[in-house]
Amino acid sequence: MPGVGRRRFCAGWGAAALALGCPAWRSGHKSGSGLLVRGAQVYVEGRLQELDIRAAGGVIVELSRGLTLQGGEHVVDAAGLLALPGGIDPHVHLSASADPPGMEDDYCDNYTHGSRAALAGGVTTIGVMVFPKGDVGAGILPSVQQHRQSIASQSMVDVMLHPVSFTADSDAFAAIEPLARQGHTSLKVFAVVENFERDEAAFTELIRAAGAQKMLTLLHCERHGINKAEIARLVAAGKGGLRHYAESSPVRSEVEAVRAAIKISEETSSPIYVVHLSSAAALERCAAARQRGVRIYVETRPMYLYHTRSVYERADGPLFIGQPPLREEADIDALWEGLRGGLIDTIGSDHAPFTAAVKLDSSATIEKYSAGTPGLQMMLPMLYSEGVGKGRLSLDRFVDLTSTSAARLFGLYPRKGVLQVGSDADITLWDPKLRRTIRPSMIRSQAGYDINIGHEVQGWPVTVIRRGEVAFRDDEVVAAPGSGELLARGPHRPLT
Numbered sequence: 001m002p003g004v005g006r007r008r009f010c011a012g013w014g015a016a017a018l019a020l021g022c023p024a025w026r027s028g029h030k031s032g033s034g035l036l037v038r039g040a041q042v043y044v045e046g047r048l049q050e051l052d053i054r055a056a057g058g059v060i061v062e063l064s065r066g067l068t069l070q071g072g073e074h075v076v077d078a079a080g081l082l083a084l085p086g087g088i089d090p091h092v093h094l095s096a097s098a099d100p101p102g103m104e105d106d107y108c109d110n111y112t113h114g115s116r117a118a119l120a121g122g123v124t125t126i127g128v129m130v131f132p133k134g135d136v137g138a139g140i141l142p143s144v145q146q147h148r149q150s151i152a153s154q155s156m157v158d159v160m161l162h163p164v165s166f167t168a169d170s171d172a173f174a175a176i177e178p179l180a181r182q183g184h185t186s187l188k189v190f191a192v193v194e195n196f197e198r199d200e201a202a203f204t205e206l207i208r209a210a211g212a213q214k215m216l217t218l219l220h221c222e223r224h225g226i227n228k229a230e231i232a233r234l235v236a237a238g239k240g241g242l243r244h245y246a247e248s249s250p251v252r253s254e255v256e257a258v259r260a261a262i263k264i265s266e267e268t269s270s271p272i273y274v275v276h277l278s279s280a281a282a283l284e285r286c287a288a289a290r291q292r293g294v295r296i297y298v299e300t301r302p303m304y305l306y307h308t309r310s311v312y313e314r315a316d317g318p319l320f321i322g323q324p325p326l327r328e329e330a331d332i333d334a335l336w337e338g339l340r341g342g343l344i345d346t347i348g349s350d351h352a353p354f355t356a357a358v359k360l361d362s363s364a365t366i367e368k369y370s371a372g373t374p375g376l377q378m379m380l381p382m383l384y385s386e387g388v389g390k391g392r393l394s395l396d397r398f399v400d401l402t403s404t405s406a407a408r409l410f411g412l413y414p415r416k417g418v419l420q421v422g423s424d425a426d427i428t429l430w431d432p433k434l435r436r437t438i439r440p441s442m443i444r445s446q447a448g449y450d451i452n453i454g455h456e457v458q459g460w461p462v463t464v465i466r467r468g469e470v471a472f473r474d475d476e477v478v479a480a481p482g483s484g485e486l487l488a489r490g491p492h493r494p495l496t
Protein backbone atom coordinates (compact mmCIF):
# COMPACT_ATOMS: atom_id res chain seq x y z
CA MET A 1 0.00 0.00 0.00
CA PRO A 2 1.48 3.34 -1.00
CA GLY A 3 1.67 6.44 1.07
CA VAL A 4 2.74 7.63 4.42
CA GLY A 5 3.43 4.95 6.99
CA ARG A 6 0.49 2.68 7.42
CA ARG A 7 -2.24 5.18 6.83
CA ARG A 8 -5.34 3.68 5.38
CA PHE A 9 -6.21 4.53 1.85
CA CYS A 10 -9.37 6.39 1.90
CA ALA A 11 -11.21 9.49 1.46
CA GLY A 12 -8.65 11.85 1.51
CA TRP A 13 -6.68 9.88 -0.76
CA GLY A 14 -6.52 6.87 0.23
CA ALA A 15 -17.88 10.64 2.83
CA ALA A 16 -43.89 19.59 2.60
CA ALA A 17 -46.61 19.83 1.24
CA LEU A 18 -46.31 17.17 -1.27
CA ALA A 19 -49.12 14.99 -2.34
CA LEU A 20 -48.48 12.07 -4.59
CA GLY A 21 -51.35 11.56 -6.92
CA CYS A 22 -51.04 7.85 -7.27
CA PRO A 23 -50.59 5.14 -4.68
CA ALA A 24 -48.76 3.12 -7.31
CA TRP A 25 -45.58 4.95 -6.21
CA ARG A 26 -45.69 2.84 -3.09
CA SER A 27 -44.79 -0.20 -5.07
CA GLY A 28 -42.24 1.59 -7.19
CA HIS A 29 -42.67 3.20 -10.52
CA LYS A 30 -40.88 2.54 -13.74
CA SER A 31 -39.51 5.36 -15.79
CA GLY A 32 -41.30 4.19 -18.91
CA SER A 33 -44.83 4.91 -17.75
CA GLY A 34 -44.72 8.68 -17.67
CA LEU A 35 -44.77 11.29 -14.99
CA LEU A 36 -46.32 14.73 -14.60
CA VAL A 37 -44.90 17.10 -11.99
CA ARG A 38 -47.44 19.84 -11.43
CA GLY A 39 -47.13 23.38 -10.22
CA ALA A 40 -43.53 23.57 -9.06
CA GLN A 41 -41.33 26.63 -9.29
CA VAL A 42 -39.00 25.13 -11.87
CA TYR A 43 -35.42 26.32 -12.33
CA VAL A 44 -35.27 26.84 -16.09
CA GLU A 45 -33.00 29.14 -18.08
CA GLY A 46 -31.52 30.68 -14.98
CA ARG A 47 -34.72 31.53 -13.12
CA LEU A 48 -37.68 30.02 -11.33
CA GLN A 49 -40.85 29.70 -13.37
CA GLU A 50 -44.13 28.08 -12.41
CA LEU A 51 -44.33 25.20 -14.84
CA ASP A 52 -45.41 21.61 -15.17
CA ILE A 53 -42.86 18.99 -16.18
CA ARG A 54 -43.76 15.95 -18.23
CA ALA A 55 -41.33 13.03 -18.30
CA ALA A 56 -41.51 9.93 -20.46
CA GLY A 57 -38.93 7.24 -21.10
CA GLY A 58 -36.78 8.76 -18.36
CA VAL A 59 -36.37 12.16 -20.04
CA ILE A 60 -38.15 15.51 -19.89
CA VAL A 61 -40.51 15.75 -22.86
CA GLU A 62 -42.48 18.90 -22.00
CA LEU A 63 -42.00 21.96 -19.81
CA SER A 64 -45.00 24.22 -19.88
CA ARG A 65 -47.90 25.65 -17.92
CA GLY A 66 -51.18 23.82 -17.61
CA LEU A 67 -50.13 20.45 -18.99
CA THR A 68 -53.01 17.97 -19.01
CA LEU A 69 -52.75 14.50 -17.62
CA GLN A 70 -52.26 11.80 -20.20
CA GLY A 71 -53.35 8.20 -19.89
CA GLY A 72 -51.23 6.10 -17.59
CA GLU A 73 -49.28 9.03 -16.24
CA HIS A 74 -48.59 9.49 -12.58
CA VAL A 75 -48.88 12.88 -11.00
CA VAL A 76 -46.70 14.56 -8.44
CA ASP A 77 -48.35 17.68 -7.04
CA ALA A 78 -45.44 20.00 -6.35
CA ALA A 79 -47.21 23.26 -5.55
CA GLY A 80 -45.07 25.34 -3.23
CA LEU A 81 -41.92 23.37 -4.05
CA LEU A 82 -38.82 24.24 -6.04
CA ALA A 83 -37.85 21.89 -8.86
CA LEU A 84 -34.07 21.94 -9.27
CA PRO A 85 -31.82 19.70 -11.38
CA GLY A 86 -30.98 16.51 -9.48
CA GLY A 87 -27.85 16.93 -7.40
CA ILE A 88 -24.52 15.61 -8.70
CA ASP A 89 -21.96 14.69 -6.07
CA PRO A 90 -18.80 14.19 -8.10
CA HIS A 91 -16.65 12.80 -5.29
CA VAL A 92 -17.77 9.67 -3.46
CA HIS A 93 -16.09 6.52 -2.17
CA LEU A 94 -18.08 3.30 -1.95
CA SER A 95 -17.12 -0.31 -1.61
CA ALA A 96 -17.58 -2.50 -4.66
CA SER A 97 -18.33 -5.47 -2.49
CA ALA A 98 -16.36 -8.20 -4.22
CA ASP A 99 -13.08 -6.29 -4.23
CA PRO A 100 -10.23 -7.77 -2.24
CA PRO A 101 -10.03 -6.36 1.27
CA GLY A 102 -7.58 -3.66 2.12
CA MET A 103 -8.84 -0.71 0.15
CA GLU A 104 -12.41 -0.07 -0.75
CA ASP A 105 -13.66 -2.74 1.58
CA ASP A 106 -12.71 -0.46 4.43
CA TYR A 107 -15.71 1.65 3.50
CA CYS A 108 -18.89 0.58 5.19
CA ASP A 109 -21.23 1.66 2.36
CA ASN A 110 -21.78 -0.29 -0.81
CA TYR A 111 -23.72 1.12 -3.77
CA THR A 112 -27.11 0.44 -2.19
CA HIS A 113 -26.19 2.17 1.07
CA GLY A 114 -24.59 5.04 -0.79
CA SER A 115 -27.61 5.41 -3.07
CA ARG A 116 -29.92 5.68 -0.07
CA ALA A 117 -27.79 8.46 1.39
CA ALA A 118 -27.63 10.21 -1.98
CA LEU A 119 -31.35 10.10 -2.72
CA ALA A 120 -32.32 11.15 0.80
CA GLY A 121 -30.09 14.18 0.27
CA GLY A 122 -31.37 15.22 -3.15
CA VAL A 123 -28.54 13.67 -5.18
CA THR A 124 -29.32 11.62 -8.31
CA THR A 125 -25.82 11.16 -9.76
CA ILE A 126 -22.57 10.33 -7.99
CA GLY A 127 -18.96 10.13 -9.09
CA VAL A 128 -17.19 7.18 -7.49
CA MET A 129 -13.43 6.74 -7.17
CA VAL A 130 -12.27 3.39 -8.50
CA PHE A 131 -9.09 2.22 -6.81
CA PRO A 132 -6.93 -0.26 -8.68
CA LYS A 133 -7.72 -3.82 -7.75
CA GLY A 134 -5.37 -5.25 -5.21
CA ASP A 135 -2.45 -2.96 -4.66
CA VAL A 136 -0.23 -0.44 -6.38
CA GLY A 137 0.53 -1.28 -9.95
CA ALA A 138 -2.48 -3.55 -10.44
CA GLY A 139 -4.75 -2.80 -13.32
CA ILE A 140 -7.38 -0.10 -13.53
CA LEU A 141 -9.67 -1.82 -16.01
CA PRO A 142 -10.52 -4.88 -13.85
CA SER A 143 -11.62 -2.57 -11.04
CA VAL A 144 -13.86 -0.63 -13.41
CA GLN A 145 -15.47 -3.93 -14.35
CA GLN A 146 -15.99 -4.78 -10.69
CA HIS A 147 -17.72 -1.48 -10.07
CA ARG A 148 -19.83 -1.97 -13.18
CA GLN A 149 -21.18 -5.20 -11.73
CA SER A 150 -21.87 -3.68 -8.32
CA ILE A 151 -23.70 -0.75 -9.89
CA ALA A 152 -25.84 -3.08 -12.00
CA SER A 153 -27.07 -4.99 -8.97
CA GLN A 154 -26.98 -2.37 -6.21
CA SER A 155 -27.14 1.23 -7.34
CA MET A 156 -30.26 3.39 -7.25
CA VAL A 157 -28.53 6.53 -8.48
CA ASP A 158 -26.65 7.06 -11.72
CA VAL A 159 -22.90 6.73 -11.47
CA MET A 160 -19.83 8.07 -13.18
CA LEU A 161 -16.56 6.38 -12.39
CA HIS A 162 -13.24 8.10 -11.77
CA PRO A 163 -10.53 5.46 -12.29
CA VAL A 164 -7.51 5.97 -10.03
CA SER A 165 -3.91 5.42 -11.02
CA PHE A 166 -1.17 5.25 -8.40
CA THR A 167 1.46 4.66 -11.03
CA ALA A 168 2.55 6.25 -14.26
CA ASP A 169 3.89 3.06 -15.78
CA SER A 170 3.14 1.41 -19.11
CA ASP A 171 -0.02 -0.25 -17.72
CA ALA A 172 -1.41 3.13 -16.70
CA PHE A 173 -0.68 4.63 -20.11
CA ALA A 174 -2.24 1.62 -21.81
CA ALA A 175 -5.46 2.10 -19.84
CA ILE A 176 -6.09 5.70 -20.89
CA GLU A 177 -7.45 5.14 -24.38
CA PRO A 178 -9.78 2.24 -23.41
CA LEU A 179 -11.13 4.25 -20.48
CA ALA A 180 -11.91 7.21 -22.71
CA ARG A 181 -13.49 4.92 -25.30
CA GLN A 182 -15.71 3.33 -22.62
CA GLY A 183 -16.90 6.78 -21.51
CA HIS A 184 -14.85 7.06 -18.33
CA THR A 185 -13.50 10.47 -19.18
CA SER A 186 -11.75 11.30 -15.94
CA LEU A 187 -8.64 10.05 -14.17
CA LYS A 188 -7.83 10.39 -10.49
CA VAL A 189 -4.25 10.89 -9.36
CA PHE A 190 -2.93 11.38 -5.83
CA ALA A 191 -0.17 13.97 -5.60
CA VAL A 192 0.11 12.98 -1.94
CA VAL A 193 1.66 9.57 -2.55
CA GLU A 194 5.40 8.95 -2.59
CA ASN A 195 5.19 7.62 -6.15
CA PHE A 196 3.98 10.96 -7.42
CA GLU A 197 6.88 12.95 -6.00
CA ARG A 198 9.38 10.39 -7.20
CA ASP A 199 7.91 10.03 -10.69
CA GLU A 200 6.45 13.49 -11.25
CA ALA A 201 7.77 13.67 -14.80
CA ALA A 202 6.06 10.39 -15.66
CA PHE A 203 2.80 11.49 -14.04
CA THR A 204 3.01 14.71 -16.02
CA GLU A 205 3.09 12.62 -19.19
CA LEU A 206 0.17 10.50 -17.95
CA ILE A 207 -1.88 13.66 -17.38
CA ARG A 208 -0.86 14.84 -20.84
CA ALA A 209 -2.07 11.54 -22.30
CA ALA A 210 -5.38 11.86 -20.43
CA GLY A 211 -5.83 15.41 -21.69
CA ALA A 212 -5.15 14.29 -25.23
CA GLN A 213 -8.11 11.91 -24.87
CA LYS A 214 -10.24 14.83 -23.55
CA MET A 215 -10.20 13.37 -20.08
CA LEU A 216 -10.17 15.51 -16.96
CA THR A 217 -7.53 14.64 -14.34
CA LEU A 218 -8.62 14.91 -10.72
CA LEU A 219 -5.74 15.65 -8.40
CA HIS A 220 -5.49 15.18 -4.64
CA CYS A 221 -3.25 18.07 -3.68
CA GLU A 222 -0.97 17.49 -0.71
CA ARG A 223 2.77 16.91 -0.80
CA HIS A 224 4.06 13.61 0.48
CA GLY A 225 7.48 14.89 1.49
CA ILE A 226 6.13 17.79 3.53
CA ASN A 227 3.60 15.62 5.34
CA LYS A 228 6.14 12.89 6.02
CA ALA A 229 8.54 15.38 7.59
CA GLU A 230 5.78 17.02 9.65
CA ILE A 231 4.55 13.68 10.92
CA ALA A 232 8.07 12.63 11.91
CA ARG A 233 8.60 15.95 13.70
CA LEU A 234 5.31 15.66 15.59
CA VAL A 235 5.85 12.05 16.58
CA ALA A 236 9.35 12.84 17.84
CA ALA A 237 7.84 15.62 19.95
CA GLY A 238 5.30 13.27 21.47
CA LYS A 239 2.50 14.80 19.42
CA GLY A 240 1.38 11.74 17.50
CA GLY A 241 -2.21 11.91 18.71
CA LEU A 242 -5.01 12.89 16.36
CA ARG A 243 -5.53 16.22 18.11
CA HIS A 244 -2.38 17.25 16.22
CA TYR A 245 -3.73 16.03 12.89
CA ALA A 246 -4.02 19.50 11.33
CA GLU A 247 -0.30 20.13 11.86
CA SER A 248 0.56 16.88 10.07
CA SER A 249 -0.53 18.37 6.74
CA PRO A 250 -0.06 22.12 6.89
CA VAL A 251 -1.50 24.57 4.37
CA ARG A 252 1.85 24.81 2.60
CA SER A 253 1.56 21.12 1.75
CA GLU A 254 -1.64 21.84 -0.18
CA VAL A 255 -0.21 25.03 -1.68
CA GLU A 256 2.91 23.27 -2.95
CA ALA A 257 0.83 20.50 -4.49
CA VAL A 258 -1.46 23.04 -6.15
CA ARG A 259 1.63 24.79 -7.49
CA ALA A 260 2.72 21.48 -9.03
CA ALA A 261 -0.77 20.95 -10.47
CA ILE A 262 -0.72 24.35 -12.13
CA LYS A 263 2.72 23.72 -13.57
CA ILE A 264 1.64 20.36 -14.99
CA SER A 265 -1.51 21.81 -16.49
CA GLU A 266 0.48 24.62 -18.11
CA GLU A 267 3.12 22.26 -19.45
CA THR A 268 0.66 19.75 -20.85
CA SER A 269 -2.31 21.98 -21.76
CA SER A 270 -4.36 19.36 -19.93
CA PRO A 271 -7.13 20.38 -17.54
CA ILE A 272 -6.75 19.53 -13.84
CA TYR A 273 -9.53 19.42 -11.26
CA VAL A 274 -8.30 19.97 -7.71
CA VAL A 275 -10.40 17.84 -5.38
CA HIS A 276 -11.38 18.88 -1.86
CA LEU A 277 -9.51 22.18 -1.77
CA SER A 278 -9.33 23.35 1.85
CA SER A 279 -7.37 26.57 2.22
CA ALA A 280 -7.50 30.23 1.24
CA ALA A 281 -3.84 30.16 0.17
CA ALA A 282 -4.35 27.25 -2.24
CA LEU A 283 -7.46 28.89 -3.65
CA GLU A 284 -5.48 32.08 -4.29
CA ARG A 285 -2.95 30.09 -6.31
CA CYS A 286 -5.72 28.57 -8.39
CA ALA A 287 -7.35 31.96 -8.91
CA ALA A 288 -4.10 33.48 -10.16
CA ALA A 289 -3.53 30.58 -12.54
CA ARG A 290 -7.05 30.83 -13.92
CA GLN A 291 -6.47 34.53 -14.55
CA ARG A 292 -3.75 33.59 -16.98
CA GLY A 293 -5.87 30.98 -18.66
CA VAL A 294 -4.67 27.80 -16.98
CA ARG A 295 -7.42 25.18 -16.92
CA ILE A 296 -7.53 24.51 -13.18
CA TYR A 297 -10.91 23.65 -11.71
CA VAL A 298 -11.68 23.64 -8.02
CA GLU A 299 -13.86 21.44 -5.88
CA THR A 300 -14.34 22.01 -2.17
CA ARG A 301 -15.93 19.83 0.43
CA PRO A 302 -18.72 20.55 2.90
CA MET A 303 -16.78 20.05 6.11
CA TYR A 304 -14.35 22.83 5.20
CA LEU A 305 -17.27 25.29 5.12
CA TYR A 306 -18.61 24.68 8.60
CA HIS A 307 -15.81 23.54 10.88
CA THR A 308 -12.30 24.59 11.89
CA ARG A 309 -9.35 22.56 13.08
CA SER A 310 -10.31 23.38 16.67
CA VAL A 311 -12.71 20.40 16.60
CA TYR A 312 -9.70 18.07 16.68
CA GLU A 313 -9.29 19.07 20.33
CA ARG A 314 -12.62 17.47 21.14
CA ALA A 315 -13.18 13.89 22.23
CA ASP A 316 -15.13 13.27 19.03
CA GLY A 317 -12.52 15.12 16.95
CA PRO A 318 -11.49 12.03 14.95
CA LEU A 319 -14.96 11.96 13.38
CA PHE A 320 -13.91 15.09 11.47
CA ILE A 321 -10.71 13.68 10.03
CA GLY A 322 -10.35 13.67 6.29
CA GLN A 323 -7.50 14.69 4.04
CA PRO A 324 -6.53 17.51 3.91
CA PRO A 325 -7.32 18.67 7.46
CA LEU A 326 -9.78 21.31 8.57
CA ARG A 327 -8.31 24.82 8.62
CA GLU A 328 -9.13 28.23 10.17
CA GLU A 329 -12.01 30.72 10.12
CA ALA A 330 -10.25 32.81 7.47
CA ASP A 331 -10.16 29.77 5.19
CA ILE A 332 -13.88 29.21 5.69
CA ASP A 333 -14.53 32.82 4.66
CA ALA A 334 -12.35 32.47 1.57
CA LEU A 335 -14.07 29.25 0.50
CA TRP A 336 -17.51 30.83 0.81
CA GLU A 337 -16.31 33.76 -1.25
CA GLY A 338 -15.00 31.26 -3.81
CA LEU A 339 -18.35 29.49 -3.92
CA ARG A 340 -20.20 32.78 -4.27
CA GLY A 341 -17.96 34.35 -6.84
CA GLY A 342 -17.26 31.32 -9.01
CA LEU A 343 -13.61 30.58 -8.19
CA ILE A 344 -14.84 27.27 -6.80
CA ASP A 345 -16.66 25.26 -9.44
CA THR A 346 -18.16 22.33 -7.61
CA ILE A 347 -18.80 20.86 -4.20
CA GLY A 348 -18.13 17.17 -3.59
CA SER A 349 -18.76 15.38 -0.34
CA ASP A 350 -15.74 13.06 -0.51
CA HIS A 351 -18.15 10.66 1.21
CA ALA A 352 -15.84 8.04 2.73
CA PRO A 353 -17.84 6.19 5.31
CA PHE A 354 -16.50 4.49 8.40
CA THR A 355 -18.47 3.76 11.55
CA ALA A 356 -17.92 6.02 14.54
CA ALA A 357 -16.31 3.08 16.33
CA VAL A 358 -13.68 2.82 13.62
CA LYS A 359 -13.13 6.57 13.52
CA LEU A 360 -12.80 6.82 17.29
CA ASP A 361 -10.46 3.84 17.64
CA SER A 362 -8.16 4.89 20.49
CA SER A 363 -5.11 3.34 18.84
CA ALA A 364 -5.32 5.71 15.84
CA THR A 365 -2.50 8.22 15.44
CA ILE A 366 -1.43 10.77 12.84
CA GLU A 367 0.51 7.90 11.24
CA LYS A 368 -2.45 5.53 11.01
CA TYR A 369 -6.08 6.51 10.93
CA SER A 370 -9.21 6.15 8.84
CA ALA A 371 -9.60 9.31 6.78
CA GLY A 372 -12.96 10.48 5.60
CA THR A 373 -16.47 11.34 6.68
CA PRO A 374 -19.92 10.27 5.46
CA GLY A 375 -20.93 13.57 3.85
CA LEU A 376 -23.11 12.56 0.92
CA GLN A 377 -26.56 12.84 2.47
CA MET A 378 -26.33 16.24 4.14
CA MET A 379 -24.19 18.06 1.56
CA LEU A 380 -27.08 19.68 -0.30
CA PRO A 381 -29.41 20.43 2.64
CA MET A 382 -26.54 22.10 4.51
CA LEU A 383 -25.39 24.12 1.49
CA TYR A 384 -28.93 25.19 0.63
CA SER A 385 -29.64 26.30 4.19
CA GLU A 386 -26.29 27.90 4.97
CA GLY A 387 -25.82 29.27 1.48
CA VAL A 388 -29.10 30.15 -0.22
CA GLY A 389 -31.06 30.40 3.03
CA LYS A 390 -28.60 32.79 4.64
CA GLY A 391 -28.07 34.90 1.53
CA ARG A 392 -24.49 33.78 0.95
CA LEU A 393 -25.25 32.02 -2.34
CA SER A 394 -27.67 32.84 -5.12
CA LEU A 395 -29.90 30.04 -6.31
CA ASP A 396 -27.97 30.21 -9.61
CA ARG A 397 -24.72 29.46 -7.85
CA PHE A 398 -26.31 26.70 -5.80
CA VAL A 399 -27.54 24.95 -8.95
CA ASP A 400 -24.19 25.44 -10.69
CA LEU A 401 -22.19 24.15 -7.74
CA THR A 402 -24.40 21.16 -7.03
CA SER A 403 -25.31 20.05 -10.54
CA THR A 404 -24.66 22.04 -13.71
CA SER A 405 -20.91 22.60 -13.47
CA ALA A 406 -20.17 18.99 -12.57
CA ALA A 407 -22.31 17.84 -15.51
CA ARG A 408 -20.34 20.09 -17.85
CA LEU A 409 -16.88 19.23 -16.52
CA PHE A 410 -17.51 15.49 -16.49
CA GLY A 411 -19.06 15.16 -19.93
CA LEU A 412 -22.69 14.73 -18.86
CA TYR A 413 -24.19 18.02 -20.00
CA PRO A 414 -26.92 18.51 -21.16
CA ARG A 415 -28.09 15.01 -20.34
CA LYS A 416 -27.60 15.90 -16.67
CA GLY A 417 -27.28 19.19 -14.82
CA VAL A 418 -30.19 21.06 -16.35
CA LEU A 419 -33.97 20.91 -16.60
CA GLN A 420 -34.85 21.17 -20.25
CA VAL A 421 -36.64 19.11 -22.87
CA GLY A 422 -34.47 16.15 -23.83
CA SER A 423 -32.52 16.03 -20.58
CA ASP A 424 -32.83 13.19 -18.10
CA ALA A 425 -35.77 13.79 -15.76
CA ASP A 426 -33.54 14.03 -12.68
CA ILE A 427 -35.48 16.43 -10.51
CA THR A 428 -35.09 17.28 -6.85
CA LEU A 429 -38.17 18.89 -5.33
CA TRP A 430 -37.22 21.20 -2.47
CA ASP A 431 -39.51 22.57 0.20
CA PRO A 432 -37.78 25.90 0.84
CA LYS A 433 -39.70 26.48 4.06
CA LEU A 434 -39.33 23.11 5.74
CA ARG A 435 -37.11 23.23 8.83
CA ARG A 436 -35.47 20.07 10.08
CA THR A 437 -32.87 19.26 12.66
CA ILE A 438 -30.29 16.71 11.52
CA ARG A 439 -30.69 13.65 13.73
CA PRO A 440 -28.86 10.31 13.86
CA SER A 441 -32.11 8.53 12.93
CA MET A 442 -32.07 10.27 9.53
CA ILE A 443 -28.66 8.98 8.50
CA ARG A 444 -28.79 6.41 5.70
CA SER A 445 -25.07 5.69 5.52
CA GLN A 446 -23.94 2.59 7.35
CA ALA A 447 -21.52 4.95 9.10
CA GLY A 448 -24.50 5.85 11.27
CA TYR A 449 -23.35 9.36 12.04
CA ASP A 450 -22.92 12.73 10.40
CA ILE A 451 -20.69 15.59 11.48
CA ASN A 452 -23.65 17.99 11.31
CA ILE A 453 -25.87 16.20 13.83
CA GLY A 454 -27.91 18.71 15.80
CA HIS A 455 -27.74 21.40 13.14
CA GLU A 456 -31.09 22.89 12.13
CA VAL A 457 -31.54 23.58 8.44
CA GLN A 458 -34.26 25.30 6.46
CA GLY A 459 -35.01 23.93 2.99
CA TRP A 460 -35.23 20.23 2.40
CA PRO A 461 -35.27 17.86 -0.60
CA VAL A 462 -38.66 16.22 -0.06
CA THR A 463 -39.03 14.25 -3.29
CA VAL A 464 -36.36 13.03 -5.67
CA ILE A 465 -37.05 11.89 -9.21
CA ARG A 466 -34.34 9.99 -11.08
CA ARG A 467 -34.83 9.54 -14.83
CA GLY A 468 -38.56 10.06 -14.48
CA GLU A 469 -38.98 7.67 -11.59
CA VAL A 470 -39.84 8.79 -8.07
CA ALA A 471 -36.89 7.40 -6.14
CA PHE A 472 -37.41 9.12 -2.79
CA ARG A 473 -40.50 10.59 -1.14
CA ASP A 474 -42.07 10.85 2.31
CA ASP A 475 -38.68 10.15 3.89
CA GLU A 476 -38.53 6.82 2.15
CA VAL A 477 -36.22 5.56 -0.57
CA VAL A 478 -38.49 3.75 -3.04
CA ALA A 479 -36.12 3.07 -5.94
CA ALA A 480 -35.02 -0.49 -6.55
CA PRO A 481 -31.37 -1.58 -6.23
CA GLY A 482 -30.00 -1.93 -9.74
CA SER A 483 -32.20 0.85 -11.15
CA GLY A 484 -29.21 3.21 -11.23
CA GLU A 485 -27.03 3.26 -14.33
CA LEU A 486 -23.34 3.43 -15.01
CA LEU A 487 -23.01 6.51 -17.20
CA ALA A 488 -20.94 6.49 -20.35
CA ARG A 489 -19.78 10.06 -20.62
CA GLY A 490 -18.70 12.38 -23.35
CA PRO A 491 -15.45 14.33 -23.38
CA HIS A 492 -14.54 16.88 -20.74
CA ARG A 493 -15.48 20.37 -21.85
CA PRO A 494 -14.08 23.54 -20.34
CA LEU A 495 -16.36 25.71 -18.26
CA THR A 496 -16.96 29.02 -19.92
Ligand SMILES: [Zn+2]
Nearest residue numbers: 011012013350
Ligand atom coordinates in the same frame (compact mmCIF):
# COMPACT_ATOMS: atom_id res chain seq x y z
ZN1 LIG B 1 -11.77 11.19 -1.96
